[in-house]
Amino acid sequence: MRQLQPVRDDLPRVCDLQRGRRRGDRGGVVVKADPAGVLTGAHYLDGDFACGEGAMAAGCRFVAGYPITPSTEVVERISRRFPVMGGTFIQMEDELASMAAVVGGSWTGTKSMTVTSGPGFSLMMENIGLAAMMETPCVVVNVQRGGPSTGLPTMVGQADVMQARWGSHGDYEIIAMSPQSPQEAFDLTIDAFNLSEIYRVPVMFLMDEIVGHMTERVMIPPAEEIEVIPRALTAKTREEFLPYQINGKPTPEFARAGDGYRFHTTGLTHDERGYPVMSAECQETCVRRLLDKITDNVDEIVRFEEEATDDAEVVVVTYGITARVARLAIDMARRRGVKVGSLRLIVIWPFAEKRIRELAGKVGAIVVPEINYGQLVLEVERCAGGKCPVLPVSHGGGSVHDPAVIAEVIAQAAAAAA
């Protein structure tokens, strides 16, 4: 068995990176985590458990889910820990119900999450659209497996990347992120909750089966070192408050059910009162803003990690577990004398379009290994816009890539570019 490359210790942890960046964003509206949800210390956890711990540290106190491999350990962890911290887990009758309950739960101000894998993710799509339309903060964890259909329930896949972006009908924007290790599963889950609060969108947490099931050391800091963005409740009176009035901000102010605002919200196209209005003009203002609140803030949301791209002839773009496999391939190619750099996407959607455009103008080729037959590579190709060739290294799932195959493609790309 080939050893996976360990995550490099000298790189700053994602959580640290975000903390620096986030402070400015919200003028100090960050709070320390609730100690009840934080299991401070060094642990050996698999990615699923680490994700569950991240959610509890982020303040999540309502989880509705339906069992599906390989995601179930997340809710198993949560169902064991919630009763001692004032949280409720309910195993719903199916994924449609789970996602609907999460949207309902979030409207009470309680941070809410659901957990699933590919086929369940498909079933959640209708209510993910509802969450997007109602602007409901929530987190949807998808531990990806091989597909389509029932596919490979216990084996790895990365083929839900496009489903995460486009799965529900209509136009909307979401945020999707992908961890490469259990440590990141912890750190990034907190980040996912924070981003969902800032932009009032469902955040897709795209793990893959291997990250979900690999066990590594996970450092959980003390509660006072974890910064959490709380639900920002409106301070307006009932008379002044309109649920979808924005006043120049990217998102409207939030009122939770039961606080006396007696607001209305709907999945229909609505005006700022939340009332349905069936017109092209209302569709334009209502839906346009759902897109703008993300697209106008791409620089704040996008996170990636770059290595040796300054003088690279070839750049490898990766995410999730493939990033760690590709690291071996990159080392092999370097030993063969290829100048190869790496761009690891931490946030997948919105896409790191600007950076990929820049890189495409400088390098000879971009190589995109991913565990599917070509999803994210299409987006890279679009951004490269013909400035350099973009080579997929496709793999249908069930295992990770053979690094030698990626190394070979890197070498060929370098030779062709020279």
Next chain:
Amino acid sequence: MSENKVGTRTDFPPTPPEFLPDAVSEHPPEHPVTPYLRMERIPHVWCPGCGIGTVVKCFASALERSGADLDKVSVVSGIGCSGRAAGYLKLDGFHTTHGRAIPFATGLKLGRPELEVAVFSGDGDLSGIGGNHFIHAARRNMDLLVILINNFIYGMTGGQNAPTTPLTAKSSTMPFGNFEEPFNIPHLAASCGAPYVARWTCLHIRRLTWAIEEALDRKGFRLIEVIAPCPTLYSRLNKLGTGLNGMRFYHDNAEIRHGADTRELDIDFQKSITCGKFVDEQKPTFLDRMDEHYGRVLGDKYVPMPVEGGWLQ
């Protein structure tokens, strides 16, 4: 917030008023349920003679009589003609996806247990596409008041067959008459364990109001089925006349049998409709059971979710 407590429960069932005002003024007084409605959204979308508006009115009157704190009442609807009800009631209102009103309401209840959550939707929404959620919420005894308006048809999409369409009745997708066995809704709820099950028609305005008032006072999964006319589609396709003809039919054919065996509550095409309260019992709800169980197993370590919702900051 005590100023929101409107009406107080005094006598039950109430004494009817002794006289009706006969003055027809040019400026009629405000309708008593106006404060419960989003008047800026009136006129509503429902057809003349439709039964849904009557049920909304009964719900509003029941809220007034119950003395419930309206700030804490949420109403959740799915999709369809009845699904629009959440948009007209001046409460925290959620108009959700087709069939998913019950799980959405479940999230609201569990996210903030102090809320009184009412689900107000149609037969197609709750028993067709949402059938699975309906039976599981009843099985768990989730603390929801479910008002299911049964007009035997899919109204908003144009009169297609519903899981409640009586045998031989016509619908736009059963143009030669329905041959599928319909649901007996009260029996479905009761057999899944619902502790409060009643059925009324739109003609039974007072009884329906009292039933809703009574159900607001209970806990657990409370189902009230309301038989409502859909003159635009069901009655037209079946040549049953106007909304008024529907009311006359209820008047002549509704039979009140409290405590009737729910197995006998099937509705045949244009035959009698059994109404009444069929089940009314006390049972621990999902949250009662959860608290009791964790309290017993975990003792002092158990931290229930605060009634006002999960950790905010």
